[in-house]
Amino acid sequence: MKALTFKRGIHPPHGKHYTENKPIEVLMPKGDLIYPMAQHIGAPCEPLVKKGDRVLLGQKIGEAKGFVSAPIHSTVSGTVKNVTPMLHPNGTKVMSVIVENDGLYEEDPSINQSKDYKKMSREEIINKIREAGVVGMGGAGFPTFIKLSPPIIENIDTILINGAECEPYLTSDYRVMVEESGKVAEGLRIILHLFPKAKGYIAIEDNKPEAIAKMREATKNDKNIQILVLKTKYPQGSEKQLIYACTKREVPSGKLPADVGCIVQNIDTVVAIHRAIVRGRPLMRRIVTVSGGAIKEPKNFKVRIGTTYRELVEAAGGFIEKPAKIISGGPMMGIALFSLDVPIIKTSSAILCLTEKEAVLPPEKACIRCGKCVDICPMNLLPLSLNVHALHHEWDDFEKEHGMDCMECGSCSYICPAKRHLLQSIRRGKKTILANKRK
Amino acid sequence: MEQTMYTVSSSPHIRADHTIDSIMKDVIIALLPAVIMSLYIFKWEALWVMIFSILSCVGSEALWQKLTKNPITIDDYSAVVTGLLLAFNLPASVPLWIPIIGGAFAIVIVKQIFGGLGQNFMNPALAARAILLASWPSHMTNWTLDGVTTATPLGILKAGMGEVSAATLAAPPAFSQLLIGNIGGCLGETSAIALLIGAAYLLYKRIIHWRIPASFIGTVFILTWIFGRNGMFQANPFYEIFTGGLLLGAFFMATDYTTSPVTPLGQWIMGIGCGLITTLIRLFGGYPEGVSYSILLMNLAVPLLDRYTHPKVFGEVKSNE
Structure with a gap:
């Protein structure tokens, strides 16, 4: 079968060779754990604990x-050292709970409660x-x-x-598919249980044959699950591009995937769903790729949320x-950090430490109107x-000119031969317009 | 506290290898087969025209930027490309002050006065050719081959259409001669094979897209085939597309980034428009050749084309339903 894909896009160097064959290592935290109260899109959390609490x-x-x-x-289990604003991986200070680890890992009685998801109601599963x-x-x-709660199920x-x-360097999802394919499959079965009319698809780029084989094996008895092979191209993993590649449906501008039935x-989220339902564990760990030319032994870690970046780099x-340059996330969409003293949060997929040669930042030159950015823009913008x-x-x-439709994949800045900071100014434009509208 | 300083910048953090300089160098590499063939065919005369044209372009760019106290950017090779293309559009026998004036005009008047690289509204080399042709037509149409005055294949074809008896004219050169380039013409346009090799390199390296050359050449092919010089469906369209400046123009001049549209639809229209104007001039106009004027005219339409050919944004139509 021909690999599925979207239109346009770019082919950056993969950089995945550093870590793709490194099995996931479990990393136990050594120092204090920091929990920013904003680890998701939406309203920040309110701390439930205060200094000195166990x-x-x-x-x-x-x-x-x-x-x-x-x-x-x-x-972890331990004592709350402080509740105070701390540096967040996005570069701002966010109210955070700091916990001193007592090393006992004493579990809260509320967790580990689980039962067969097939006997649970939709509300029970969603609530869990x-x-x-x-x-x-x-x-x-x-x-x-x-x-998982669209208006019309x-x-x-x-x-x-x-x-x-599709992000270069990142291998955390790949390692999960190779090593925990059963959990991914079971997580998908739980979601499909919520949507009895839906079919499940696991879409994988064709540069990951081992993951494709492992996931095929894990789902061979599932009639309503299919593995889809995608062309290796950036940004294949962008939500709207992925939906187009797999279903040829175009999510209308300003609408959500659910509006086209998707x-x-x-991958890691599906495993988290599996852990929450099957084992009754809240989201406490994630897989993080630590990579880049400046890292001595690039690795994939399973790490507790709250562990600092510095501990991962040392490990x-x-x-x-x-x-x-230190980047939280991939080199195309990740955020450049000015400090390693920030915690792993729920969305930290990678820590990249790029050498001078990798993290080139050439001077901007005049636009020669070559049109390469137009030829590659996945959203078909100018x-x-x-x-x-x-x-x-x-x-x-x-x-x-639909600037607000830009998804900030960075392909234009990547391809520009004049090295213009296209995404930077477009991003600023979007923010300015949103700010003007709020006034 | 953190002691080490890290670079912090907006994503993406990696960039493609190519640069303006590397693209310009690739264009020069793509022009080399034609350079070699022109040296083979036109000998020393071609070499001197090329050298003086390039020196004039690079020199006037440096001089202009120095006089206007701007950063000197001759190291981006764009002036070299302009110089080489201008030389390619001149007869080998021109006096050497012609490339010098042409190069200075191309760089100072057409490129730098309008803001330099990326801002010119016309192809500098072609604009210079047009002004030279208008000012010194005899020098610019004096075609020689091995020291003997000759005519271009298109000139012979054009003359054959008129009142003059065909018997008094030389027959147009054989098709094989067009491929090698052993014919009268500007020094870079005669060898079809050399130009096609260069074009293949540009397409392979993705420096140019095939939309403009394909639609340009395709339009000339279809129109000359249909309307022909000697009546409908009488012409040999393969002969027509391999003569004159069509291959040079379609692959190397009409595809000039700055003076061609950035949108795919705009590029199709640019190519078709160039093909249409070229055929009109060749078949019905006063000049035997129309490639350079067609490109210059379509260059003027580029801002309009870009404005009215915006591609449909991903997810756009359905939201309007």
């Missing part, structure tokens, strides 16, 4: 505020996923229970599990070369024109 593993320490929110749990604090772990951090006919992992979930042998409008503060033209 907390148990799995205990809820942040209560979800508002509908779009997700509770946060302690991932909400209480477990499960959010989209691919990067955006949208609360999973909302995604019967309209959903496609559950897509996103195993594209629900997309990230990967530290630096062999002075890193020029990045060069949006860039000019943003730089000239022509916000009306920016909106007229």
Whole structure:
């Protein structure tokens, strides 16, 4: 079968060779754990504990505020050292609970309660996923229970599990598919139980044959689950592009996947759903790739949320070369950090430490109108024109040319031979327009 | 506290390898087969025209930028490309002040005055050719081959359409001569094979897209085949597309980034428009050849084409339903 794909896009170097064959290593935290109260899209949590309190593993320490929110749990047992604003991986200071690990890992009695999901009602399952604090772990951090509660359940006919992992360097989803294929399959079965009319698909790029084989094996007896092979291309894992590649449906501008009958979930999120329902465990760990040319022994870790980036970098042998850039996430959409003293949160997929050579930042030159950005834009925008409008503060033209539809994949800046910072100015344009509208 | 300083910038954090310089170098590499063939066919005369044209372009760019106190950007090779393309559009026998004036005009008047690289509204080399042709037509149409004055294949075809008796004219050169390039013409346009090799390189390296050359050449092919010089469906369209400046123009000049549309639909229209104007001039106009004027005219339409050919945004139509 021909590999499925979307239109346009780019082929950045993979950089996955560093870690793709490194089995997931469990990393136990050494120092204090930091839990920012904002680890998801939506309202930040309210701390439920105060300085000096003893907390148990799995205990809820942040209560979800508002509908779009997700509770946060302690991932160790110990004492609350402080509740204070701390540096967040996104570069701002966020109210955080700091827990001193007592090393006992004493579990909260509320966790580990589970029963057969087939005997649970839809409400019970959704509620359990909400209480477990499960959010989209691919990067955006949208609360999973909302995604699983579309207005009309019967309209959903496609559950897509996103195993594209199109970002260079990242191998966490790949390792999960290879090593925990059974859990991914079972997690998908739980989602399909919620949507009896839907078929399940696990979409994987064709540069990951082992993951494709393992997932095929794990789902061979499931009549309503199919493995889809995707062309290796960036941004294949973008939600709307993935839906188009797999179903040829176009999510209308400003609408959600559910509007075209699809629900997309990230690989690690499906495992988190599995743990929440089958084992009664809240979201407390995630898989993180620590990679890049400046890292001594690039690895994939299973790590407790709240562990600092510094501990992960040290566990990967530290630096062999002075890193020029530290990135939280992938090199295309990740956020550059100025400090390693930030905690792993629910959406931290990778820590990349790039060398001077990898993290090139060449000077901007004049646009020569080569049109390469137009040829590759997955949303079919005109990045060069949006860039000019943003730089000239022509916000009306920016909106007229659908600048707000930009998904910030960064393909335009990547491909630009003049090395113009196209996404940077487009992103600023979007933010300015949103800010003007709020006024 | 953190002691080490890390670079913090907006994503993406990796960039493709190619640069403006590398693209310009690739264009020069793609032009090399034609350079070699023109040296083989036109000998020393071609070499001097090329050298003076390139020196004039690079020199006037450096001089202009120095006089206007702008950063000197001759290291991006774009002036070299302009110089080489201008030379390709000149007869080998021109006096050497012609490439010098042409190069200075191309760079200073057409490129730098309008803002430099990426801002010119016309192809600099072609604009310079047009002004040279208008100012010194005799020098610009003096075609020689091995020291003997000759005519271009298109000139012979054009003359054959008129009142002059066909018997008094030389027969147009054989098709095989068009491929090698041993014919009268501008020094870079005569060898079809050399130009096609260069074009294949540009397409393979994805420096250019096939939309403009394919629609340009395709339009000329179909129109000359249908309307022919000697009546409907009488012409040999393969002969027509391999003569004159069509291959050079379609692959190397009409595809010039700055003066061609950025949208796919705009590029199709650009190519078809160039083909249409070229055929009109060749068959019905006063000049034997129309490639350079067709490109220049379509260059002027590029801002309009870009404005009215925005592609449909992903997810756009359905939301309007």
